[in-house]
Amino acid sequence: MTSAALPADLVKPLLERATAGGAPSVEVFAPATGAKIADLPQSSTDDIERAFSTARTAQAQWAARPVRERVAVLRKLHDIVLGEQETILDIVQTETGKARAHAFDEVGDVAVNARYYASVASKLLSTRRPRGVLPVLTRVDVRQRPKGVVAVISPWNYPLALAVSDALPALVAGNAVVARPDNQTALTALWAIDAAERAGLPRGLWQAVLGRGRDIGGEVIARADYVDYTGSSATGRTIAQQAGERLIGYSLELGGKNPLLVLADADVPRAAKIAIRACFASAGQLCESMERIYVHDSVYDRFVAEFTAHTKNIELGGALDYSAGMGSLTFQRQLDTVRQHVDDAVAKGATVLAGGKHRPDLGPYFYEPTVLADVTAEMTVYREETFGPVVSVYRVASDDAAVAAANDTAYGLNASVWTKDAARGRAVAARINAGSVNVNEGFIAAWGSSDAPSGGLGISGTGRRHGPEGLLKYLDTQTIAQQRVLPIAPLPGMSEELWAKTMTLYFGVMKTLRQK
Template identity: 85%
Template sequence: MTTAARQATEPAPLPSALVERLLDHAVAGDAPPVAIFAPATGAKIADLPQSSTADIDRAFATAREAQREWAERSVGERTAVLRDLHDIVLTEQRAILDIVQIETGKSRAHAFDEVGDVAVNARYYASIAHRLLADRAARGVLPVLTKVEVRHRPKGVVAVISPWNYPLALAVSDALPALVAGNAVISRPDNQTALTALWAIDAAVRAGLPRGLWQAVLGRGSVIGGEVIGRADYVDYTGSSATGRTIAQQAGARLIGCSLELGGKNPLLVLADADVSRAARIAIRACFASAGQLCESMERVYVHDSVYDRFVAEFVDHVRAIELGADLDYSADMGSLTFPRQLDTVRAHVDDAVAKGATVLAGGRARPDLGPYFYEPTVLADVRPDMTVHREETFGPVVSIYRVGSDEEAIAAANDTAYGLNASVWTKDARRGREVAARINAGSVNVNEGFIAAWGSADAPSGGLGISGTGRRHGPEGLLKYTDTQTIAVQRVLPIAPLPGMSEELWAKTMTAYFTVMKTLRLK
């Protein structure tokens, strides 16, 4: 069991003036409000207004008008907003950390990961947008005579449908590249964490973003999600694989693009030559960040037989030392689950595994003495394929640990899943680590790290394979997906057609000779 824990104290309510200011950025109010509560304590946070169909229509109309003017602004003007937002997020981090913690129940250290994510992405896209969005010359079909230019045009109004587990990072870091590309954004944050998204919009307006360019509509996805998708020009969604399939169908029916980051059942491989102590220590964050409510976190750990006993002993010691709590400071290592449904899933997975013969090495208990949805970080051994936890995503603080006899066995086990989001490989040999990583079916693989090395490298794309999603965030792709390319070709002097008096047959022979010469000269 976890030995270090303490009662979560009820935080002071958010100032009513702050809540009122934030709600001013939501296009909502015609539908009955919904009360939201702090997961760690059960205290009421606010009555959240909900958006009606008329509210959504109004939001999109305002966004389209604002987008036309925004798209005419220079890239330099747009990136200036991102640079100022970067500074606001860092200098006002205490306020947003409080909101994130109160709404999610996570620890402050894990909430800070979101502040860092927004700062990194704001700085990255502010620095790279000029190059990515610049018009570029392309080779024409006839050198000199055909002048070709490729331009990037904004999609229009982008819908960002963001989840509750990382409400700042996933609401903001997807919106920023869309905005800098010249789009407007309509956000549909989860009700539970709507104030976090609204704080970000408020900060962006204070950083110089035109009011109305980034708005939020509020409501359950099952109620207003289809209404938002039905009006958008592009959809960016983070959430479950099941809902992702529905959104893909809705977007496909309208022939608009979508980017989907979905679930994961991520593997961590400890090879025979790994630095066991380091792996055991850092795997804690890889497995239990935000109480395991992270698509990128590790739920399956495969350890080579030669280091299994030592790794498990050290890993379990670290797990048992995790301090639970959700006070608005850095005193706790891990916070609460966010919803009763998450607690129910965690309990069901652990209870099913134990009933079928799994061994609990650490944790395995809910902690209502600390708060409504606290659950101890849990390590299971002797997990078999017939147990629910073996294959289904838990999305909570539960890790299954397995003994393997070789790299081949570890790779095969890691790939035995329909998911393919993230993975982790531990070895002292970087070359060996890269070779093993390349054979794992995942959109990102971290060698000697859990998830932050790949996720935090904003210049590299992030996304999933299999039922973990499609499309990418971060990197150039994370911005260019919000644009349509337009090719403008200007033909000069001679047409691309037979000259007057030239037969089609002679034209064909002439072009055949031309194509042959171009290949010989290695010209495109």
């Protein structure tokens, strides 16, 4: 089945879930075919105000409910996403143009994160009893309090994973969520909200407002208690400034120019095969994907030959099934960037080893997976993020040279190291400036390990998703200290000098006893 317009009986009730309609609608089209998907309602300032007002009322009631009831919603949502995956896969593919296998990565991501946060929420949200300043006499309780209403501003490239997996820990922590999904992929977010409500989430607790970021982003941030954003580094800076002016917290996962290192002792056939997914998943429209490959001189020719052969064998297509190895780009602007980067590189002396062509015969935005060699520093593709199916290969003489080249970037999101020596791989990985590094994998090993944090260094962002950090960022801590029997002050008749000497003795005893 070819990606085309989605059934009206699916689209219409989803659109009714948006807090939108006060602004003129926009048309949304399927990237793989150009077929119209929907007239998408847009949110006005009044719509946004209404969404936050409703969310605040719902949040107060939700936060008062036992954690076990919140956890039950995540467990049920886990089952709905897996059980109804054919529907959501059709929506994701239609809105993004990606291959079905890459859309399924998103289904898996939501299921894993729903299960994980359902399993750890009770522990992470429990009140902690640290030691007081005077043991026994000082009781201290550290409570976790939800932020309130969290804004989740998610992109178009992974519309299910990035809209939902960031919302789930916010919700189970007791917050409400007002989502601002990209217009192109709004139906995916609306389907997720519908699924969550069918799983038991109170209506109004998780809402979506629709509109372009430049039109409504500021209005959303102006009302939020915390902002979670995934997107470009340029927009991330703007959001950080807006959040900073209000002194609210934020988490930003931004761009990447991710390196893959093939060391001299790598399993070349395995590395060449798995690097295909690391580079070309979702047509390279993935912040975690690899755009630079550094290969040791001793295995360079063999790796490049095998990697190029695999690249040429990737089947392109937009069918709503598992037949295609790579789908379409999502926008004309992405196609333009890819063509500009490749054309600029070729004009300045780069060699196209595979791909390098727009494929309008398949659909408006299809572009062949492309491998470039002989890329040099004056070429745009050398340093700038392409965010498309283009990867450059470089020959290096040593591990040190590979690490230095990998770190020669302002980005620091993800990296990959290939070697038969696991200890060597971990040691090289530790030297790379990236928030996550995968040894003998591209990105899924780190990304899919839900108990481990994920995020960027440098201009790739700040804050973390996944792991305990992915939930704790949505909370404020409150310390309640109760002093019992004796005050923390001189006793009646005791001078301040004697008090100071007594406390000095006490501090020394506590150190000797190794007490905190």
